[in-house]
Amino acid sequence: MPPIVSIKDLVKVFPSGTRALDGVTLDVQRGEFVVLIGLSGSGKSTLLRCVNRLVEPTSGVVVFDGIDVTAADRTAIRRVRRRIGMIFQQFNLVRRSSVFSNVLAGRLGYRSTWRTIAGRPSTGDVAAAFENLGRVGIADRAFSRADALSGGQQQRVGIARALMQKPELMLADEPVASLDPATSHSVMKYLEEINKKDGITVICSLHFLSLARRYGTRVIALKGGRVAFDGKPDAIDERRFKEIYGEDAEEVEIGPGTGPGPSAAAAAASALADDASTASARLGLPDR
Amino acid sequence: MADYFTSRGLPVPPELQRNPLTDWRRLSLIAAVLLILYIGLRITAIDTGRANPEYVINRISLLFHWDFSIMSPRDEFETYQNTAWWKMIETIFLGIMATAFSMIIALPLSFLGARNIMTGNPITAAIYAVVRLLFTILRSIDVLIVVIVLLAIFGPGNAAGVFGLAFHNIGVMGKLYSEAIEGIDAGPLEAITATGANRVQVIWASVLPQITNPFISFTIYRLDTNVRLAPILGLVGGGGIGLDLFQAIQISQYGAAGLIIFMIVVTVAAMDFFSAQVRKRLV
Numbered sequence: 001m002p003p004i005v006s007i008k009d010l011v012k013v014f015p016s017g018t019r020a021l022d023g024v025t026l027d028v029q030r031g032e033f034v035v036l037i038g039l040s041g042s043g044k045s046t047l048l049r050c051v052n053r054l055v056e057p058t059s060g061v062v063v064f065d066g067i068d069v070t071a072a073d074r075t076a077i078r079r080v081r082r083r084i085g086m087i088f089q090q091f092n093l094v095r096r097s098s099v100f101s102n103v104l105a106g107r108l109g110y111r112s113t114w115r116t117i118a119g120r121p122s123t124g125d126v127a128a129a130f131e132n133l134g135r136v137g138i139a140d141r142a143f144s145r146a147d148a149l150s151g152g153q154q155q156r157v158g159i160a161r162a163l164m165q166k167p168e169l170m171l172a173d174e175p176v177a178s179l180d181p182a183t184s185h186s187v188m189k190y191l192e193e194i195n196k197k198d199g200i201t202v203i204c205s206l207h208f209l210s211l212a213r214r215y216g217t218r219v220i221a222l223k224g225g226r227v228a229f230d231g232k233p234d235a236i237d238e239r240r241f242k243e244i245y246g247e248d249a250e251e252v253e254i255g256p257g258t259g260p261g262p263s264a265a266a267a268a269a270s271a272l273a274d275d276a277s278t279a280s281a282r283l284g285l286p287d288r
Numbered sequence: 289m290a291d292y293f294t295s296r297g298l299p300v301p302p303e304l305q306r307n308p309l310t311d312w313r314r315l316s317l318i319a320a321v322l323l324i325l326y327i328g329l330r331i332t333a334i335d336t337g338r339a340n341p342e343y344v345i346n347r348i349s350l351l352f353h354w355d356f357s358i359m360s361p362r363d364e365f366e367t368y369q370n371t372a373w374w375k376m377i378e379t380i381f382l383g384i385m386a387t388a389f390s391m392i393i394a395l396p397l398s399f400l401g402a403r404n405i406m407t408g409n410p411i412t413a414a415i416y417a418v419v420r421l422l423f424t425i426l427r428s429i430d431v432l433i434v435v436i437v438l439l440a441i442f443g444p445g446n447a448a449g450v451f452g453l454a455f456h457n458i459g460v461m462g463k464l465y466s467e468a469i470e471g472i473d474a475g476p477l478e479a480i481t482a483t484g485a486n487r488v489q490v491i492w493a494s495v496l497p498q499i500t501n502p503f504i505s506f507t508i509y510r511l512d513t514n515v516r517l518a519p520i521l522g523l524v525g526g527g528g529i530g531l532d533l534f535q536a537i538q539i540s541q542y543g544a545a546g547l548i549i550f551m552i553v554v555t556v557a558a559m560d561f562f563s564a565q566v567r568k569r570l571v
Contacts, residue, residue, distance in 0.1 A: 052482055074486075082484030092475035097497045105493045109484025116489045158479070165483055 002066065003027035004169055004201050005051060010060035012046050012225075020046040021057070022225035028203060030168075033195045035216035035233070036205040039245060042222040044205035048171045051203070052084045053077055065168065082109030085162025085200070089174035091154040095147035099138065099157050102146050103129045106164025125164075132160040136190055152183035159190055170194065172204035176211065184208075188215050209236065209251060347542065354550070355543030358532075372532060372544070376551050379528035382446060383515035386453035391507055394458050397422075398465030405469060405495075420466070426459025431517060435526040449526025453514055461510055468502035469495065501570045512563035519552045 005028040012021040020043045036044045049055035062069040064080050093102045107125045133139040136156035176184035192215050195202045206212050212219050213233040221229035221244040228244050293300045358372040368374055406416035435452030442448045476494035522530020536545040
């Protein structure tokens with residue numbers, strides 16, 4: 001089976017001269033849950049944004065399901081984008097609008113400009129919006145303003161919005177970096193569910209190695225815009241960890257009783273939280 | 289104080305070396321200001337000789353002997369359209385129409401004058417620069433100057449007043465609108481773009497919801513300002529109640545002038561209250 005995403009020699013140099021990606025080559029197979037790790041500035045966000053061309057690569061090729069994304073014209077790139085869902089660290093909801101209209105916005109790629117402006121959402125879209133809100137457990141908040149929701153709830157709205165696209169691939173850019181540990185697990189569990197039940201391929205960048213080990217089927221580490229590690233999550237030992245995060249880095253824990261947010265250099269997990277299923281059981285999270 | 293530094297062998301900071309009472313720079317600045325004020329007094333030759341206290345009190349009290357005859361037609365040649373209350377309504381609508389005209393023009397222009405919408409390619413960036421320059425030029429010319437210039441085109445009357453007011457206001461509203469657009473959160477734009485929406489859809493779904501409230505708020509604020517400015521337009525021939533006020537003072541009808549001033553004050557206060565209420569609710 002051909003890979004859903006195939007990236008070859010991808011380079012991105014920003015106008016400021018920053019070389020965010022420096023020759024990345026990798027394939028992602030359908031159904032994988034790929035976790036991208038690496039220090040801040042290692043190119044994780046840029047790599048994700050090159051896949052749906054929110055960032056224009058300097059050189060190299062990105063192929064999505066046989067379509068050359070890097071060569072696609074405006075119409076073609078929009079057709080690719082609507083097959084790729086994306087969620088963000090800052091959720092990127094329209095804060096003043098209702099949860100419901102935020103979720104409906106996920107269908108825009110399938111609607112004409114005229115229908116966007118003059119039309120009402122179709123019955124099918126409304127039904128899908130409530131179904132997806134129900135899946136992430138916030139159907140009862142559909143008509144609240146988006147900024148009235150907690151961070152975890154807002155990220156779930158983000159997931160529901162992306163699900164409206166009926167995506168084949170989900171890009172998640174630090175989806176839990178603004179959330180506390182307990183909420184992080186709940187959001188990650190929804191990503192895990194859409195990966196396992198719906199077969200949606202997930203590429204997710206994360207700061208915490210414990211989350212990467214718990215949810216990823218494959219971990220790719222970036223360092224200075226290059227792939228520093230690519231393999232099974234449990235293959236990351238002490239030595240590899242130091243290679244990825246630098247000699248001074250230490251693993252920190254994400255789990256009950258720890259503060260949110262990684263420090264500048266050190267990201268990741270602890271031996272205590274390695275068995276994340278017990279950790280989430282202690283947190284009393286829904287086991288979906 | 290300087291001892292602290294000298295005893296430790298450190299250089300004394302300049303602000304400690306000067307004595308503020310004898311520092312020549314400070315003294316010469318004070319002297320220069322006094323000199324300019326003295327020259328100003330000689331050149332303007334302000335003469336307050338006429339205004340002895342008794343006279344001032346007399347004139348002010350006349351302003352409060354309101355002449356209500358201006359509220360109805362005074363002879364067979366006048367209709368209700370010549371009455372002060374009608375003129376006041378007309379003046380309020382001068383402000384409303386000026387706001388409406390400038391809004392129609394400023395609204396589309398403001399998108400062209402928003403940096404975050406127009407960056408990307410050199411052509412749009414050039415349009416952005418031109419539009420912003422236009423706003424600055426429009427704003428920099430005072431309303432009364434524009435009205436006077438427009439007298440040459442429209443002659444004295446409401447047309448010169450409305451368009452003069454609108455001219456200046458396009459610059460102000462354009463700038464306010466553009467800055468509201470520039471102040472939006474870029475995150476939703478990125479997210480909506482990622483769903484495969486086109487440019488118009490992105491603006492519709494992520495920009496518009498973020499700017500409607502600031503736009504309404506700025507429009508009400510400018511409406512408030514324009515209604516406040518409208519009574520002044522008449523003084524230079526721009527129509528409205530200002531002309532009646534000007535004439536009343538000229539022919540010493542202080543009772544009429546006082547009543548007109550009172551009406552303007554009430555209108556402006558009401559507008560101010562209304563504007564504040566609406567804007568408070570929008571935040």
